[in-house]
Amino acid sequence: MITLTNVTKYYGTRMAVNGVSLEVKNGEIFGLVGPDGAGKTTIIRMLAGLLAPTSGTLTVLGAANPEKIKEHLGYVPQKFSLYGDLTVMENIRVFGALYGQSAEKIDVVASHILGFTNLMPFKDRLADNLSGGMKQKLALAAGLMHQPQLFFLDEPTTGVDPVSRREFWQMLFKLNKEGTSIFVSTPYMDEAEFCTRVAFLHNGQIVSCDSPEGLRQAYPYKVLELGTKDRDIKEHLKKCSILDINMFGDKYHLVVEDVTLATTQIQSVLGEMNIENITLEEIQPTLEDVFVALAREVF
Numbered sequence: 001m002i003t004l005t006n007v008t009k010y011y012g013t014r015m016a017v018n019g020v021s022l023e024v025k026n027g028e029i030f031g032l033v034g035p036d037g038a039g040k041t042t043i044i045r046m047l048a049g050l051l052a053p054t055s056g057t058l059t060v061l062g063a064a065n066p067e068k069i070k071e072h073l074g075y076v077p078q079k080f081s082l083y084g085d086l087t088v089m090e091n092i093r094v095f096g097a098l099y100g101q102s103a104e105k106i107d108v109v110a111s112h113i114l115g116f117t118n119l120m121p122f123k124d125r126l127a128d129n130l131s132g133g134m135k136q137k138l139a140l141a142a143g144l145m146h147q148p149q150l151f152f153l154d155e156p157t158t159g160v161d162p163v164s165r166r167e168f169w170q171m172l173f174k175l176n177k178e179g180t181s182i183f184v185s186t187p188y189m190d191e192a193e194f195c196t197r198v199a200f201l202h203n204g205q206i207v208s209c210d211s212p213e214g215l216r217q218a219y220p221y222k223v224l225e226l227g228t229k230d231r232d233i234k235e236h237l238k239k240c241s242i243l244d245i246n247m248f249g250d251k252y253h254l255v256v257e258d259v260t261l262a263t264t265q266i267q268s269v270l271g272e273m274n275i276e277n278i279t280l281e282e283i284q285p286t287l288e289d290v291f292v293a294l295a296r297e298v299f
Ligand SMILES: Nc1ncnc2c1ncn2[C@@H]1O[C@H](COP(=O)(O)OP(=O)(O)OP(=O)(O)O)[C@@H](O)[C@H]1O
Pocket: 011, 014, 015, 016, 034, 035, 036, 037, 038, 039, 040, 041, 042, 043, 155
């Protein structure tokens, strides 16, 4: 469905994408995950036919130039422009018309898509008056008006609240189940869990690419989760056999090689300091743990 072979992209002298090769299969929800500036937008724009690689080759739905098959591609850019002074339905109709569909077809597809995205009750609301999450849903709806086979979404949930993010992903699952392949970029590690496969991008390079389960299995360490109200924990645990300490919500994830040794050391240190009411248990590494470790190796 998508292949990239040794694709590099420069903007002037700045290298944004550095020798990326990957393959995405029909039916996937493929996630491109990485921090700001990693090169996610550049890759998506090349795949959507809006930018040409500086070197390397790519194919999308078998075409070497995605521009030629754009009627089969959907693309929701990071900053999607809706018409703020038009209603939800009017926006949808405009995007349908842009793709050259007849008025009758637009009405049929619009009803389906507004139902699908739960936007029907808001069809007469001005786009400017929608919440951030609803604006993103409208962007998705607009991008679906020509019923693409392959859908590119560039950070569709950035700046959207956690509940709306979940709803948005439910929609992507539904869309995928109906047969649309999805290529989505996100800076949120928790969203990587929702993808069939994930490529972690760092400084324009793919550092790792696998299923969430595969990425977790390749993780070479163990993770202990420590719950404590103490906020100087890094300082206290300096002498323990811990490779890295990262905060996750109100807990700490301690990266260790030997769970038994580290547990004994941590309990002893915290006991000596009279730090009480702690919880300490080994947990499955999250993808965030995996990516933090990968990023550390790269830095
Ligand atoms: N038009 C441009 N001219 C020059 N440099 C650019 C241009 N667009 C992007 N870059 C640079 O290329 C690199 C990759 O940018 P890109 O937008 O693809 O990353 P990203 O992962 O999508 O990040 P973000 O979420 O911040 O957009 C960055 O260093 C960025 O500053």
